Amino acid sequence: MDVMSFLYDALDSDNLYELADHLESLIKHLKSVENKVKIIDECYSLLSDECFYEGEAAGHFIKIFSVKDSIPEFLYNHWTFSDTAEENFVKLESIVHKIRNYMIAPKAPRISDRTICDLVDLVERKFQYGTKVLKEHPVKILKINQTYKGWGCYYIAGTSNGEIAKDAIIMTCPNNPEAPQEFGFMHELGHRLHTSLTYQTFVPPASFACFREYLPEPIQDNRSMSEHFANFFAIAALNNSPYEHCILHKVSTEDIAVFEKYMSITIATMDENVIHTIDELHNKAKYLGINL
Numbered sequence: 498m499d500v501m502s503f504l505y506d507a508l509d510s511d512n513l514y515e516l517a518d519h520l521e522s523l524i525k526h527l528k529s530v531e532n533k534v535k536i537i538d539e540c541y542s543l544l545s546d547e548c549f550y551e552g553e554a555a556g557h558f559i560k561i562f563s564v565k566d567s568i569p570e571f572l573y574n575h576w577t578f579s580d581t582a583e584e585n586f587v588k589l590e591s592i593v594h595k596i597r598n599y600m601i602a603p604k605a606p607r608i609s610d611r612t613i614c615d616l617v618d619l620v621e622r623k624f625q626y627g628t629k630v631l632k633e634h635p636v637k638i639l640k641i642n643q644t645y646k647g648w649g650c651y652y653i654a655g656t657s658n659g660e661i662a663k664d665a666i667i668m669t670c671p672n673n674p675e676a677p678q679e680f681g682f683m684h685e686l687g688h689r690l691h692t693s694l695t696y697q698t699f700v701p702p703a704s705f706a707c708f709r710e711y712l713p714e715p716i717q718d719n720r721s722m723s724e725h726f727a728n729f730f731a732i733a734a735l736n737n738s739p740y741e742h743c744i745l746h747k748v749s750t751e752d753i754a755v756f757e758k759y760m761s762i763t764i765a766t767m768d769e770n771v772i773h774t775i776d777e778l779h780n781k782a783k784y785l786g787i788n789l
């Protein structure tokens with residue numbers, strides 16, 4: 498069997514478990530061929546072409562993929578391509594491991610497409626989120642029919658040379674049927690926002706440091722700060738909306754008002770400056786007539 502046939506079989510999988518099986522065969526085959534680097538490169542190029550999305554031209558803010566169409570996208574977005582065969586094998590094996598160990602039978606129904614569109618409309622009306630954040634690069638939404646151990650959805654991005662090369666929100670079936678997925682989805686849009694600002698997946702903008710005082714304990718590392726950024730965005734986005742009851746955290750009205758102002762300024766001025774230091778944020782607040 499030709500190596501590309503293994504890849505086509507993988508891309509044609511009906512679900513993630515099938516993908517894992519086909520990937521395992523593909524990896525085994527790739528390990529046995531000569532000029533591995535060249536052939537792996539060809540595989541990744543073919544996959545990139547398969548997943549090319551001209552969303553910019555369509556003027557859409559998001560693209561929701563069916564469960565079947567999410568399979569090639571899942572592989573593409575999780576595969577951090579490397580120049581060495583060995584690193585690519587490690588990456589591909591980690592995808593197989595993730596599927597087999599973390600994707601379990603669905604525990605509750607996934608959020609509907611209609612609700613996702615509703616939430617994107619909501620942040621467009623409130624912050625011009627679509628126009629400002631997603632305008633040149635719509636986010637892909639992948640629907641997965643399994644439950645991901647731990648949480649209901651996650652954001653994944655590949656950044657290079659000061660831009661988001663690829664990204665997706667992976668919407669799985671929730672682990673906890675009680676936990677509102679609307680909050681989870683908004684949280685992921687929060688991750689997309691800070692990635693659009695810093696071009697690094699788990700790094701919030703410098704201005705977010707001014708929110709340290711709002712956190713229950715002193716936190717310094719970017720990864721944790723980016724999780725708080727995403728939560729603050731979700732709270733600000735859902736406040737005063739039909740989805741307000743989905744806010745997972747107890748936050749005072751005054752604090753929510755500050756989060757909303759911060760997110761409004763950050764998004765409104767994101768074209769002018771991608772660094773967003775605290776001083777600049779205060780200047781902008783003054784310029785916009787907002788007390789921060």
Ligand SMILES: [Zn+2]
Binds near residue numbers: 684724727
């Ligand atoms: Zn998160």
